[in-house]
Amino acid sequence: MAIRLYDAVPSSNCDRVKIVLHEKGLAYETVRIDLGKGEQRKPEFLELNPYGKVPVIVDDGKVLFESCIINEYLDEKYPTPPLMPKDWWARGRVRVLIDYGLNYLHAQYWALRGELLKKEEEREPRLIEDTRQTLRDLLRYLEAEIGDKPYFMGELSLADIALVTRFFRMESYGVLPAPFLPRLGAWLRRMKERPSVRATL
Numbered sequence: 001m002a003i004r005l006y007d008a009v010p011s012s013n014c015d016r017v018k019i020v021l022h023e024k025g026l027a028y029e030t031v032r033i034d035l036g037k038g039e040q041r042k043p044e045f046l047e048l049n050p051y052g053k054v055p056v057i058v059d060d061g062k063v064l065f066e067s068c069i070i071n072e073y074l075d076e077k078y079p080t081p082p083l084m085p086k087d088w089w090a091r092g093r094v095r096v097l098i099d100y101g102l103n104y105l106h107a108q109y110w111a112l113r114g115e116l117l118k119k120e121e122e123r124e125p126r127l128i129e130d131t132r133q134t135l136r137d138l139l140r141y142l143e144a145e146i147g148d149k150p151y152f153m154g155e156l157s158l159a160d161i162a163l164v165t166r167f168f169r170m171e172s173y174g175v176l177p178a179p180f181l182p183r184l185g186a187w188l189r190r191m192k193e194r195p196s197v198r199a200t201l
C-alpha cells in the first residue's frame with residue numbers, strides 16, 4: 001500500500017518530506033488539507049495530529065507527524081539510498097544543523113515572514129532590512145560549516161533536505177543571495193538541480 005501524505009500547498013514542511021520520498025523512489029498518495037479553510041483543525045485531522053499541522057504520513061496504517069521525524073523514519077525504514085551518515089557523531093551533527101537552520105533561526109525568520117505578509121503600506125522597511133541582515137549574519141555559521149563540501153555532510157543527507165525548503169523561502173524573502181555567503185549560494189543552486197527538488201518545488 002502506498003504511503004499516504006497529508007499535505008498542503010504551499011508548505012515548506014510538506015516539501016521536506018516529499019523530497020525524501022522522491023530521493024528514495026517511494027510511491028505515495030496525497031490528501032490535500034486546505035489550511036485556509038481550517039481543515040487542519042477538524043476533529044478527524046486532529047485525531048491524526050493533535051498539533052493540527054501538516055505534514056502527516058500514514059504508512060502501513062501507522063501515523064506519524066513532524067516533518068523531520070517523518071524523514072528520519074523514512075530513512076530508517078527505507079534505507080536506500082541512505083540519507084544519514086553511519087558515524088554516530090556525524091548523525092548528531094545532521095540533527096544539530098537541522099536544529100540550527102530551523103529552530104535557532106526561527107524567531108527572525110518568522111518575524112520577517114510576518115512583516116512581508118502584511119500589505120505593502122503597512123510594512124516597516126527598516127525592520128525588514130534589519131531582520132534580513134540578522135538572518136544573513138546567523139547564516140555565517142552554516143556558510144563556514146559547509147566549507148568546500150558539495151553538501152553539509154559531504155554526501156547528501158537529511159540536513160540538506162531539511163534546510164533547502166527553508167532556504168528557498170529565505171531567497172524569496174530577500175535574505176539570499178548575500179555576497180559573504182557564496183558557498184551557501186552554490187549549495188542552493190546545486191540542490192535546485194536535484195530531480196527530487198525540481199519535482200517538489
Ligand SMILES: N[C@@H](CCC(=O)N[C@@H](CS)C(=O)NCC(=O)O)C(=O)O
Pocket residue numbers: 008010011012013014035040052053054055065066067068
Ligand atoms: N514542526 C512542524 C511544522 C508543521 C507546520 O507548521 N505546518 C504548517 C504548514 S507548512 C501548518 O500545518 N500550519 C497550519 C496551522 O498552523 O494552522 C513540522 O516540521 O512538520
